[in-house]
Amino acid sequence: MARELNKLSAVQVKQASAGKYSDGGGLWLTKADRDSGSWFLRVVVHGRRREMGLGSIADGSLKEARDEAAKWRAVVRAGGDPIKERERQRRDAARNLHLLKDVAEDAFEARKAELKGDGKAGRWFTPLELHVLPRLGKTPVADIDQIDIRDTIAPIWHTKAETARKALNRLNIVLTHAAALGLNVDLQAVEKARALLGKSRHKAENIPAMPWADVPEFYASLTDGNVTHLALRLLILTGVRSRPLRFIREEQIDGDVWTIAGGDLKGRKDATAEFRVPLSTEALAVIEQARRHARDGFLFPSVREGVVSDMTLGMYMRRAKLDARPHGFRSSLRDWLAECNDAPHEVAETILQHVAGTKVTRAYRRTDFLEQRRVLMERWANHVTGGAGKVVQLAEART
Known part of the structure; x- marks a missing residue:
């Protein structure tokens, strides 16, 4: 029997052309061409010949294929069907996916296609990772009840209400995913835990x-011409959120319009969606200044790698001993639109990328009010620059 095994060598496996090659003992190599091929095991089970795939040559070496073949030949000798046995083992493995940590990770993988950037930013999983899994991660998901959930969330229920809410929502999704896997879970556990936690005192x-x-x-104090000052200036002038501002790229600007991709817009799951931002004369001047700092296509790069961080912009305002924060300039703009202009509600809300109107009216609306917004943003720039409407010359960046 020994002479009938191990007929092939690793060199033969690599260099063999298209065809079928026996290694002995029912182990075969089939190659479509010189660079690709796969292993299969031919056995006789209860008088019937069966062929069992063992994977491609790219996934396993000759030795690994032989070890796998030997394992399944042993099943045949014991009177079993190796193909059915492998399926049984796979089902058992699926059933063993029972710890909350494992189910949570599986649920996250299943939802990635629905998340912005496939969830790479980590925001979907973070509430679970920080506030649930450290305590319940190694608990069988079927054993988790409302008491466990209450005790886990209670430390942040009154101090970090929004984070607690997200953690509970994510946990509810994980429990639903566990039920879909066939695990015996209490789908009402999260709602029961909310009842036990009571009303949050957090305001x-x-x-x-x-x-x-x-x-x-x-705005007039931002004269250094460095990345932080320029980013804050453009943030104020455009009314956009921090992320699209920090990740602005040269190719997104066409004339006096900046087009933000849907992946950078809050609440937009459709990555193909876009939002056009009209650029005032002052905003274009700031962008021209920012081009001196551009790196890898980004207008506002950080000192080391990537783009300037949200923390950097916020820290600048804290160091200036200001109560306001960068995101608050959106409120400044909205208040100005309400108090100093006759802008229609839909136009003013669209400037801030807010959804305005009912679902029905939005379905029939085919405009983004670009021209109306262009006029208003030019007026805003005039106000921001002191009312004269002149472009403020920025100083050269400090070294």
């Missing part, structure tokens, strides 16, 4: 915003 606080009348003075 939501708005992000501090600078009064619109004070914005020109702050």
